[in-house]
Amino acid sequence: MSFALGLTGSIGMGKSTTAQMFVDEGCALWDADAAVHRLYSREGAAIAPMRVAFPDAVIDGSVSREVLKQVIAQTPAALKQIEAIVHPLVAADRAAFREQTTADILVFDIPLLFETGGDVAMDAVACVSIPADTQKRRVMVRGTMTEAQFEHIRAKQMPNDEKCARSDYVIVTDTLDHARAQVQDVVRQIRAGLADA
Ligand SMILES: CC(C)(COP(=O)(O)OP(=O)(O)OC[C@H]1O[C@@H](n2cnc3c(N)ncnc32)[C@H](O)[C@@H]1O)[C@@H](O)C(=O)NCCC(=O)NCCS
Numbered sequence: 455m456s457f458a459l460g461l462t463g464s465i466g467m468g469k470s471t472t473a474q475m476f477v478d479e480g481c482a483l484w485d486a487d488a489a490v491h492r493l494y495s496r497e498g499a500a501i502a503p504m505r506v507a508f509p510d511a512v513i514d515g516s517v518s519r520e521v522l523k524q525v526i527a528q529t530p531a532a533l534k535q536i537e538a539i540v541h542p543l544v545a546a547d548r549a550a551f552r553e554q555t556t557a558d559i560l561v562f563d564i565p566l567l568f569e570t571g572g573d574v575a576m577d578a579v580a581c582v583s584i585p586a587d588t589q590k591r592r593v594m595v596r597g598t599m600t601e602a603q604f605e606h607i608r609a610k611q612m613p614n615d616e617k618c619a620r621s622d623y624v625i626v627t628d629t630l631d632h633a634r635a636q637v638q639d640v641v642r643q644i645r646a647g648l649a650d651a
């Protein structure tokens with residue numbers, strides 16, 4: 455039996471970077487955002503339903519995130535419609551990974567873990583955290599979103615404090631070295647628990 459560790463945190467707080475650190479420690483990783491990328495790419499399972507709901511967003515056989523962001527900016531309710539299409543497909547992808555993967559620790563990098571109730575399927579949850587001003591700066595530096603798009607996404611997410619309070623582990627992503635040390639500590643604790651079981 456593998457240990458399922460949910461890895462969550464608000465936009466730009468350092469989930470992907472931290473997830474790679476778990477991989478470096480020998481954990482297997484499933485990444486919800488990467489699953490969405492697969493679903494949106496050519497032949498992806500989201501193409502057909504997205505073509506029906508948002509015909510302009512399917513360009514050359516794949517979903518254009520730029521078009522989707524424009525659609526959401528004009529009609530914020532569109533995000534709910536997108537989620538209704540995408541989230542069941544993401545859940546199926548995650549279930550397949552869980553069935554097929556053998557590693558002692560499976561890490562599930564899921565931005566909306568608490569928001570979608572996915573935490574109940576995890577053995578433990580780790581949340582990445584940094585102050586809000588650092589979060590915003592890091593997302594703006596990335597240059598993939600306007601400030602309005604960032605604020606819209608952030609407003610939709612559970613507040614960071616609440617996520618941290620509900621998590622078994624909090625990983626502060628202020629520096630890479632500090633985050634890595636905390637990841638190693640979490641992995642040590644989980645492996646010690648598995649050895650005792
Ligand atoms: C809104 C979209 C077009 C933005 O695309 P873009 O490439 O700019 O950003 P990316 O996908 O890398 O997401 C960045 C971050 O935004 C946050 N985010 C994305 N979708 C959502 C959402 N529906 N609700 C709240 N936060 C979200 C997450 O923290 C994510 O890590 C895209 O995220 C999307 O299609 N989202 C709907 C699917 C979804 O809910 N994905 C979340 C993981 S299942």
Ligand SMILES: Nc1ncnc2c1ncn2[C@@H]1O[C@H](COP(=O)(O)OP(=O)(O)OP(=O)(O)O)[C@@H](O)[C@H]1O
Pocket residue numbers: 463464465466467468469470471472487565592593626627628629630631633
């Ligand atoms: N421990 C850390 N120390 C310093 N910088 C970090 C750390 N972790 C992440 N970062 C930086 O913060 C930014 C956001 O990190 P990352 O992409 O991992 O966040 P994310 O939570 O996966 O984002 P999103 O939710 O938007 O997908 C990146 O520029 C990354 O280099």
